Amino acid sequence: MRVYRLILAALLAAPVVASAQPASRPAPGRVAPPAKPKKVDVDKARAALLGADAAKAAQAATELGGSKDAAAHAALLDALATGLHPDVAAAALAALAAAPAKDDVATVRPYARHRNGRVRAAAVRALAAHDGTGADVLAALRDQDVDVRAAAAEAAARGKVKGATEPLLALFDKGELAAGLALGSVADADLARVIAEHLGTPPDGVMAQTLGVILKRPEFGPEPARVQVVRTLAKLAGPEAITVLGDYVDATPAKPPRQSRREAEVALKQKLGGE
Amino acid sequence: MRPSIRSSLSFAPLAVAAGLALVAGCGPKAVFGLTSDDNNADQLGKALAGRTLAKAPAPANSLGKPLVLAVVAGSPKKLVAYDAAAGATLWSVDADVQSRVAVAGPLVVAREAGKVVVRDVATGAQKGAIAVDGELVGATTDGEQVYVTYQRQSEQKPVWTLAAFGPDGSQRWKNDAPGALGAPAAQGGLVYSPFLTQWLAILDARSGAQLTRIRGIDEEISFVRTTSDGAWFGSKAGIFRLDVRAASGRRAASTYGAAKLPKQLASATYDRDAFDPVQAGYSAFDRKRVLWRGTTATAGDDGGPLAFAGDVIAVHFFRFVFGLSPAGDLRWAYSQPRVELVASTHAGTVVMAIASDGSVISLDPATGALRSSGKLAGSGQVLGATFDCDGWTPAGDGEPANSVAALVAIARDRDARFDEIKQYAVASLAALEGPDVAKDLLAIVQDARTPLKLRENVVELLVGRKDPAGLPALIAALEPRYDFIAGSQPAAIAAVARAIGALGDRELSASQRSQAVAALAAQADDPATPAGDRLELTRAMVAVGQGAERAGLRRQLLMYRADPAFAGEKDLLAVIATAVAAGGAEDREALRYVAEDPRTQGAVADAVKAALK
Numbered sequence: 001m002r003v004y005r006l007i008l009a010a011l012l013a014a015p016v017v018a019s020a021q022p023a024s025r026p027a028p029g030r031v032a033p034p035a036k037p038k039k040v041d042v043d044k045a046r047a048a049l050l051g052a053d054a055a056k057a058a059q060a061a062t063e064l065g066g067s068k069d070a071a072a073h074a075a076l077l078d079a080l081a082t083g084l085h086p087d088v089a090a091a092a093l094a095a096l097a098a099a100p101a102k103d104d105v106a107t108v109r110p111y112a113r114h115r116n117g118r119v120r121a122a123a124v125r126a127l128a129a130h131d132g133t134g135a136d137v138l139a140a141l142r143d144q145d146v147d148v149r150a151a152a153a154e155a156a157a158r159g160k161v162k163g164a165t166e167p168l169l170a171l172f173d174k175g176e177l178a179a180g181l182a183l184g185s186v187a188d189a190d191l192a193r194v195i196a197e198h199l200g201t202p203p204d205g206v207m208a209q210t211l212g213v214i215l216k217r218p219e220f221g222p223e224p225a226r227v228q229v230v231r232t233l234a235k236l237a238g239p240e241a242i243t244v245l246g247d248y249v250d251a252t253p254a255k256p257p258r259q260s261r262r263e264a265e266v267a268l269k270q271k272l273g274g275e
Numbered sequence: 276m277r278p279s280i281r282s283s284l285s286f287a288p289l290a291v292a293a294g295l296a297l298v299a300g301c302g303p304k305a306v307f308g309l310t311s312d313d314n315n316a317d318q319l320g321k322a323l324a325g326r327t328l329a330k331a332p333a334p335a336n337s338l339g340k341p342l343v344l345a346v347v348a349g350s351p352k353k354l355v356a357y358d359a360a361a362g363a364t365l366w367s368v369d370a371d372v373q374s375r376v377a378v379a380g381p382l383v384v385a386r387e388a389g390k391v392v393v394r395d396v397a398t399g400a401q402k403g404a405i406a407v408d409g410e411l412v413g414a415t416t417d418g419e420q421v422y423v424t425y426q427r428q429s430e431q432k433p434v435w436t437l438a439a440f441g442p443d444g445s446q447r448w449k450n451d452a453p454g455a456l457g458a459p460a461a462q463g464g465l466v467y468s469p470f471l472t473q474w475l476a477i478l479d480a481r482s483g484a485q486l487t488r489i490r491g492i493d494e495e496i497s498f499v500r501t502t503s504d505g506a507w508f509g510s511k512a513g514i515f516r517l518d519v520r521a522a523s524g525r526r527a528a529s530t531y532g533a534a535k536l537p538k539q540l541a542s543a544t545y546d547r548d549a550f551d552p553v554q555a556g557y558s559a560f561d562r563k564r565v566l567w568r569g570t571t572a573t574a575g576d577d578g579g580p581l582a583f584a585g586d587v588i589a590v591h592f593f594r595f596v597f598g599l600s601p602a603g604d605l606r607w608a609y610s611q612p613r614v615e616l617v618a619s620t621h622a623g624t625v626v627m628a629i630a631s632d633g634s635v636i637s638l639d640p641a642t643g644a645l646r647s648s649g650k651l652a653g654s655g656q657v658l659g660a661t662f663d664c665d666g667w668t669p670a671g672d673g674e675p676a677n678s679v680a681a682l683v684a685i686a687r688d689r690d691a692r693f694d695e696i697k698q699y700a701v702a703s704l705a706a707l708e709g710p711d712v713a714k715d716l717l718a719i720v721q722d723a724r725t726p727l728k729l730r731e732n733v734v735e736l737l738v739g740r741k742d743p744a745g746l747p748a749l750i751a752a753l754e755p756r757y758d759f760i761a762g763s764q765p766a767a768i769a770a771v772a773r774a775i776g777a778l779g780d781r782e783l784s785a786s787q788r789s790q791a792v793a794a795l796a797a798q799a800d801d802p803a804t805p806a807g808d809r810l811e812l813t814r815a816m817v818a819v820g821q822g823a824e825r826a827g828l829r830r831q832l833l834m835y836r837a838d839p840a841f842a843g844e845k846d847l848l849a850v851i852a853t854a855v856a857a858g859g860a861e862d863r864e865a866l867r868y869v870a871e872d873p874r875t876q877g878a879v880a881d882a883v884k885a886a887l888k
Contacts, residue, residue, distance in 0.1 A: 143759060
């Protein structure tokens with residue numbers, strides 16, 4: 001262990017940091033932290049992580065991610081810094097995303113350009129937990145791998161990454177649901193109107209689910225903006241719009257009366273009657 | 276079709292005699308006969324001495340204006356006289372022109388429908404018409420008379436006739452020939468008539484009598500051309516000046532010359548084939564022409580070979596004009612935008628051409644600079660044209676030539692007919708120096724519409740140039756990245772990498788090398804880069820880096836050593852391992868670590884161990 005750490009210190013541009021300080025932002029929701037940290041035999045897990053068996057190494061990475069022991073975090077960083085099987089790297093990055101530490105970025109960032117898409121997606125999620133990684137997220141929105149773009153879209157929304165709206169709208173236009181969901185999760189009334197103006201460009205199903213995310217947000221408003229969203233949904237074909245309208249009617253109390261709910265009911269009746 | 280006798284006629288004396296025996300005695304008059312005092316220098320000298328030539332290069336027409344006589348498609352066709360100096364149409368008349376147009380003195384002559392029509396050069400008005408009893412071979416004029424050569428069938432035998440007429444169409448004299456006559460030329464009291472591709476008969480314009488005759492001994496005679504300062508004859512192989520030395524009939528003893536044309540331009544000819552009925556009219560042959568002028572100053576009895584004026588020729592090839600040294604080295608290039616040049620000439624001071632859309636251009640023969648440009652009035656397609664512009668010098672210096680731009684335009688032309696010319700253009704382009712050349716070559720390579728074969732050739736030229744001045748352009752070509760949203764991606768990365776790698780043994784600064792390595796590494800590290808490109812990028816890094824690439828390669832080796840996909844890239848592995856092994860102790864220590872660590876894929880460990888040996 002000590003020998004390769006010394007080698008790495010000399011070889012790698014990316015510094016390996018053993019400390020595990022809390023990151024400035026909470027981890028993205030997709031990689032949920034363990035409810036209760038388990039007691040992990042760090043030495044044993046580290047040995048498995050650095051072994052030849054990729055399946056065991058991946059499992060060990062997950063275990064180490066569940067530990068609050070700084071040594072466990074350092075073991076993950078060390079392993080990533082010296083190269084891992086892609087399956088193991090993805091698991092190690094997911095573990096780091098679940099328990100981010102402030103010096104992770106230097107080790108994680110190179111993995112955002114890894115040749116394996118799954119690894120890149122995991123790296124983007126891990127980076128999203130840190131400040132100063134907006135450029136990485138924006139770059140990942142342009143990745144050739146749909147999973148990486150989806151991870152980036154999610155990260156952009158969670159981190160409210162500046163400059164992400166335009167590329168997300170572009171992806172939305174190309175029919176990428178993850179981009180739509182990301183937009184829907186952050187849209188204010190103005191952005192909701194912009195999204196609605198894209199009617200006809202992305203598939204109706206993607207548009208419906210995007211608008212559905214907006215309607216599900218209790219803070220979204222004011223009511224006229226909700227009405228506009230419902231009216232756009234009413235124009236959409238396909239089962240997704242029906243599901244979204246139905247969910248909205250179900251989730252919205254009948255009293256006090258809301259115009260958006262009434263219009264959703266009417267639209268729903270028309271759609272169901274027409275089918 | 277050309278008479279078969281020509282193709283069967285050998286230049287061996289016996290064969291010639293045999294050929295003539297077949298035709299001798301068949302004609303009514305013995306001007307074009309078997310026996311004659313061929314290659315008589317005294318007679319030739321006397322004949323030429325009696326010739327009247329312009330005192331200075333000038334148009335042959337009596338207006339003294341540089342004229343372009345253009346035939347324009349339409350129903351009916353039009354014959355248009357364009358004054359190049361004024362940049363304006365002089366006149367335009369409806370005329371069903373079916374031959375080349377000849378002009379001299381006050382006369383314009385061309386076959387229209389079944390007759391050779393004589394028109395006034397000042398107005399285009401018809402002055403006379405000559406009925407042609409057969410297939411027209413060619414018609415010309417010296418401004419006083421009209422000379423017409425035609426072929427007809429007589430008593431089951433073909434007969435060729437050269438006849439002279441007055442402007443009103445009245446016949447002055449007539450000579451029949453039992454063998455093929457070529458299109459005639461007339462100049463200063465003489466008429467030149469190619470005969471059986473072996474002779475050039477020189478006749479007295481007033482009487483039609485043969486004054487003398489030149490027999491080509493080691494080359495056929497398939498064209499004769501007059502300019503205001505002389506006369507010339509020859510074949511596809513070369514050009515003889517019509518001077519006393521031509522009486523030798525041999526190249527070596529004549530004022531003879533030929534330009535060495537690049538193979539891609541070798542189908543261009545020095546003049547139209549006077550025996551080819553197709554070329555009696557304007558045709559595609561006019562779009563592949565060597566444009567030349569011979570000097571007269573050095574020629575004479577004891578002169579040397581023919582020298583080309585300005586030591587330069589031009590080759591018109593469809594839309595393009597190339598200025599070449601007589602040895603075939605490119606001097607300049609011109610590309611006519613969009614449309615083909617349908618006719619061209621070397622007028623002495625300028626090379627002139629007319630495009631199918633009626634654009635008339637003149638180029639400086641020495642530099643390719645565009646000296647003038649104008650356009651015929653009207654919108655019809657120009658089918659062909661005759662230039663009478665000898666000695667004309669356009670005002671002003673014109674636009675400087677941009678040969679690089681022209682060569683790039685040629686190389687990127689979409690017309691599939693020009694693939695050979697595109698190859699020539701890129702080869703010529705690659706021979707030029709400067710940063711823009713690399714940029715232009717790259718643009719050709721990166722253009723997805725470039726034909727595969729051409730692209731491959733350009734890549735090889737780009738790699739072979741090894742021009743350090745092109746490095747910034749090559750580095751810039753590596754800047755674009757794959758972008759899903761924009762739908763863009765870098766192009767021809769492997770080619771760019773090879774070109775940069777080829778500079779490895781050139782003198783580059785450390786800064787240049789590190790910039791190159793950084794640009795190459797950025798592409799190599801891009802996950803969107805295909806494995807094949809990554810290999811070339813890495814090879815280039817090693818070639819140009821001189822060690823600057825090693826740290827990056829070491830990082831790559833560490834990051835991917837446990838990746839089965841990386842282990843499958845065996846060539847890349849070998850390149851990286853070898854490059855890192857060539858480094859210092861630290862590098863080799865890293866390799867040993869990679870070789871021994873259990874996470875490392877077997878193929879990676881094997882490659883590293885091999886490099887360490």
